[in-house]
Amino acid sequence: MPAPAPVLSQIHLVSGVFIECAILNEAPDTYVKLGTQRFQIYHNVSPSFSIEEEYILIDLTVHCQPMEEDDQPSPVKGRFRLHLTFLVENLRDYLEAAPEAPQQPPLPSQQLILTLTGVAYSTARGMIAAKTSDTILQPFVLPLLDVRDLVRPKTTV
Numbered sequence: 001m002p003a004p005a006p007v008l009s010q011i012h013l014v015s016g017v018f019i020e021c022a023i024l025n026e027a028p029d030t031y032v033k034l035g036t037q038r039f040q041i042y043h044n045v046s047p048s049f050s051i052e053e054e055y056i057l058i059d060l061t062v063h064c065q066p067m068e069e070d071d072q073p074s075p076v077k078g079r080f081r082l083h084l085t086f087l088v089e090n091l092r093d094y095l096e097a098a099p100e101a102p103q104q105p106p107l108p109s110q111q112l113i114l115t116l117t118g119v120a121y122s123t124a125r126g127m128i129a130a131k132t133s134d135t136i137l138q139p140f141v142l143p144l145l146d147v148r149d150l151v152r153p154k155t156t157v
Contacts (some may be wrong), residue, residue: 002016002096002109003094003095003096003108003109003111003112004093004094005111006088006094006111006112006115006116007106008115010088010089010090011086011087011088011089011116011119012088012089013085013086013119013123014055014085014086014087014157015063015085016082016084016085016123016124016127017082017083018080018082018131019059019082019083020079020081021079021080021081021083022077022078022079022080022133022136022155023077023078023131023132023136023137024074024076024077024079025076025079025136026039026049026096027076027114037066037067037074037139037140038067038140039065039066039140040063040064040065040066041048041060041063041064041142041143042064043061043062043063043142043150044060044061045058045059045061045117045120045121045150045151046058046059046060046061047059047108047113047116048115048119049107051091051092051095051134051156052057053074053085053092054087054088054089054090055085055086055087055088055091056086056091056113057084057085057086058083058085058086058089058110058116058117058118058120059081059083060080060081060083060084060120060121060124061080061081062077062078062079062080062081062142063079063080064137065075065077065078066078066137066139066140076136078121078128078132078137080124080126080128080131082120082124082128083149084119084120084123084124085088086116086119086120088108088116091108094108094109094112095109095152096108096109096110101154102144108149110145112140113151114147114148114151115147117150117151118148118150119149121142121145123145123148125141125142128140128142129141
Protein backbone atom coordinates (compact mmCIF):
# COMPACT_ATOMS: atom_id res chain seq x y z
CA MET A 1 0.00 0.00 0.00
CA PRO A 2 1.45 3.42 -0.89
CA ALA A 3 2.28 5.89 1.85
CA PRO A 4 -0.28 8.63 2.47
CA ALA A 5 0.18 12.17 1.21
CA PRO A 6 2.22 14.25 3.68
CA VAL A 7 0.15 16.20 6.20
CA LEU A 8 1.96 19.53 6.58
CA SER A 9 0.57 20.12 10.08
CA GLN A 10 2.53 17.02 11.17
CA ILE A 11 5.82 18.33 9.77
CA HIS A 12 7.91 20.78 11.79
CA LEU A 13 11.10 22.58 10.75
CA VAL A 14 13.20 22.23 13.91
CA SER A 15 16.45 23.72 12.63
CA GLY A 16 17.91 25.47 9.64
CA VAL A 17 21.62 26.26 9.83
CA PHE A 18 24.38 27.34 7.50
CA ILE A 19 27.24 24.85 7.43
CA GLU A 20 29.02 27.06 4.90
CA CYS A 21 28.29 30.63 3.85
CA ALA A 22 31.07 32.12 1.74
CA ILE A 23 31.08 35.11 -0.57
CA LEU A 24 34.41 35.21 -2.38
CA ASN A 25 35.94 37.92 -4.52
CA GLU A 26 39.00 36.62 -6.36
CA ALA A 27 39.52 39.78 -8.43
CA PRO A 28 42.95 41.44 -8.32
CA ASP A 29 41.11 44.72 -7.75
CA THR A 30 38.77 44.27 -4.81
CA TYR A 31 36.16 46.54 -6.38
CA VAL A 32 33.89 44.59 -8.71
CA LYS A 33 30.62 46.06 -9.89
CA LEU A 34 27.84 43.63 -10.68
CA GLY A 35 25.09 44.98 -12.87
CA THR A 36 22.11 43.00 -14.02
CA GLN A 37 23.56 39.53 -13.93
CA ARG A 38 23.01 36.03 -15.07
CA PHE A 39 24.35 33.52 -12.60
CA GLN A 40 25.78 30.09 -13.14
CA ILE A 41 24.22 28.05 -10.34
CA TYR A 42 25.05 24.58 -9.07
CA HIS A 43 22.75 22.94 -6.57
CA ASN A 44 22.67 19.57 -4.87
CA VAL A 45 20.14 18.18 -2.41
CA SER A 46 20.92 15.21 -0.21
CA PRO A 47 18.26 13.87 2.16
CA SER A 48 18.93 11.60 5.13
CA PHE A 49 16.71 10.40 7.93
CA SER A 50 16.37 8.80 11.36
CA ILE A 51 13.24 6.69 11.72
CA GLU A 52 13.72 6.33 15.48
CA GLU A 53 13.94 10.09 16.07
CA GLU A 54 11.39 10.88 13.31
CA TYR A 55 13.80 13.35 11.69
CA ILE A 56 14.49 14.02 8.04
CA LEU A 57 17.56 16.14 7.25
CA ILE A 58 17.81 17.95 3.93
CA ASP A 59 21.38 18.97 3.09
CA LEU A 60 21.36 21.66 0.39
CA THR A 61 24.50 22.88 -1.38
CA VAL A 62 24.42 25.93 -3.67
CA HIS A 63 27.32 27.45 -5.60
CA CYS A 64 26.76 30.57 -7.68
CA GLN A 65 28.93 32.69 -9.91
CA PRO A 66 27.87 35.76 -11.88
CA MET A 67 28.54 35.68 -15.60
CA GLU A 68 30.09 38.73 -17.25
CA GLU A 69 28.55 40.34 -20.33
CA ASP A 70 31.01 38.38 -22.50
CA ASP A 71 29.75 35.11 -20.91
CA GLN A 72 32.96 34.70 -18.92
CA PRO A 73 32.67 33.87 -15.20
CA SER A 74 33.06 36.79 -12.82
CA PRO A 75 35.77 36.57 -10.12
CA VAL A 76 32.97 36.68 -7.54
CA LYS A 77 31.58 33.40 -6.17
CA GLY A 78 29.11 32.32 -3.56
CA ARG A 79 29.16 28.98 -1.74
CA PHE A 80 26.37 27.99 0.61
CA ARG A 81 25.58 24.78 2.40
CA LEU A 82 22.56 24.46 4.64
CA HIS A 83 21.17 21.71 6.86
CA LEU A 84 17.42 21.81 7.42
CA THR A 85 16.00 19.32 9.91
CA PHE A 86 12.35 18.36 9.96
CA LEU A 87 10.49 16.46 12.65
CA VAL A 88 7.85 14.32 10.94
CA GLU A 89 5.18 13.07 13.32
CA ASN A 90 4.36 9.41 12.62
CA LEU A 91 7.27 9.09 10.19
CA ARG A 92 6.71 5.32 10.05
CA ASP A 93 3.39 5.96 8.29
CA TYR A 94 5.35 7.44 5.38
CA LEU A 95 7.73 4.52 4.86
CA GLU A 96 7.69 2.48 1.66
CA ALA A 97 9.69 -0.43 0.33
CA ALA A 98 11.92 0.56 -2.55
CA PRO A 99 10.52 -1.14 -5.68
CA GLU A 100 14.01 -1.96 -6.95
CA ALA A 101 15.11 -3.44 -3.58
CA PRO A 102 12.05 -4.84 -1.74
CA GLN A 103 14.28 -6.87 0.62
CA GLN A 104 15.84 -3.66 2.01
CA PRO A 105 14.36 -1.77 4.99
CA PRO A 106 11.63 0.68 3.98
CA LEU A 107 12.47 4.31 3.23
CA PRO A 108 10.53 7.57 3.55
CA SER A 109 8.21 7.88 0.56
CA GLN A 110 9.32 9.80 -2.50
CA GLN A 111 6.34 12.12 -2.06
CA LEU A 112 7.43 13.00 1.49
CA ILE A 113 11.04 13.61 0.41
CA LEU A 114 9.93 15.79 -2.52
CA THR A 115 7.61 17.78 -0.24
CA LEU A 116 10.36 18.40 2.32
CA THR A 117 12.88 19.20 -0.42
CA GLY A 118 10.52 21.88 -1.74
CA VAL A 119 10.02 23.36 1.73
CA ALA A 120 13.78 23.24 2.41
CA TYR A 121 14.63 24.92 -0.90
CA SER A 122 12.06 27.66 -0.34
CA THR A 123 13.40 28.26 3.17
CA ALA A 124 16.98 28.30 1.84
CA ARG A 125 16.02 30.92 -0.77
CA GLY A 126 15.11 33.29 2.06
CA MET A 127 18.10 32.39 4.21
CA ILE A 128 20.56 32.94 1.35
CA ALA A 129 18.84 36.19 0.30
CA ALA A 130 19.26 37.48 3.86
CA LYS A 131 22.98 36.61 3.82
CA THR A 132 23.65 38.17 0.40
CA SER A 133 21.76 41.42 0.97
CA ASP A 134 24.13 44.39 1.16
CA THR A 135 26.95 42.32 -0.36
CA ILE A 136 28.39 42.06 -3.84
CA LEU A 137 26.03 39.08 -4.40
CA GLN A 138 22.89 41.07 -3.58
CA PRO A 139 21.47 40.48 -7.11
CA PHE A 140 21.58 36.69 -6.56
CA VAL A 141 18.33 34.89 -5.89
CA LEU A 142 17.84 31.15 -6.11
CA PRO A 143 15.51 30.55 -9.05
CA LEU A 144 12.15 28.87 -8.66
CA LEU A 145 12.49 25.28 -9.80
CA ASP A 146 10.38 22.17 -10.13
CA VAL A 147 11.09 20.16 -6.99
CA ARG A 148 11.84 17.06 -9.09
CA ASP A 149 14.72 18.97 -10.68
CA LEU A 150 16.13 19.72 -7.22
CA VAL A 151 16.85 16.10 -6.39
CA ARG A 152 19.22 15.88 -9.37
CA PRO A 153 22.55 17.74 -9.00
CA LYS A 154 22.62 20.33 -11.72
CA THR A 155 24.37 23.40 -13.01
CA THR A 156 22.24 26.05 -14.73
CA VAL A 157 22.84 29.47 -16.20
